[in-house]
Amino acid sequence: MLSLSLYRHALRLYPGFHREQFGEEMIALFRELQADMATKGMFAQGLFCVRETAGVVAGALREHWRVWGGEHVWLLFSSRRFTMRTEFRFPKATAVLMTLILAGVVLAIQKGEAIQASVPDTNPLVVSIHPVHSTLLPGVVIGLASFYAAGLIGWAILFALRRSGVHRLDETSAK
């Protein structure tokens, strides 16, 4: 199980002011939760360990991003929501679906290449087409990066429009 000393070290990932403000409280709370977990099974202890580790790392990253560029910068990299508002949600399911579609396309291309390579070229009049060579992993990575970049650009435009107050023009004109 995640030990208290390890947890203390992990808290060093947070910015100094956050550790000063909440460090002792977080350690005290972790100690209480650890005592609760001692009576539970291995699976529950494992889940606790994963949850705490992920929570501390994500929390520290969030605090550093906040220091770097304000509260909203973190939202650019959030997979749960772009903002706390309904109109800008970007659910995980969409990201998973996009990944599956992309993986399917890449696999189909690869399969097509394999079939073409296995069929002998019996008709010399037909010029054989050589598809662009691609490998699965770089294809998926590049595709995902492109999707994410496109999403970020779209979100940035929507965010800028929202900050400018354009979305309230309808409300104003309706009054």
Place this chain on the structure above:
Amino acid sequence: MALYDMSPEATMDFLPLTEPVLLILLSLAGQPRHGYSILKDVEQMSGGRVMLSTGTLYGALRRLLDEEWIERFEEQESSRGRQAYRLTARGRRNLQLEVGRMKQLTRLANLRIAVKEA
């Protein structure tokens, strides 16, 4: 005198709340609590579905403190002098707004579902 900007525009910018934040605020709506008590209450309210990590909890508490939706104080009853949290007037007002928004949505959803079934 209003200490905070309570205009609809200022408050509605934060809505809708994420589920963990809503549950934390609901937990503090009944009584002031310290970290452990908030975690356990959130877990209980969500039927064990939402189990916050310490990192997530204190990230949310920090943001709520910054926005002055909650305030921190030292528990008098506790021998250890633990820090506890309670809702501010602003936090309570925003929580009411969020609950009102959800009520409206639920009412609309019920109406639509009833029309569809009829």
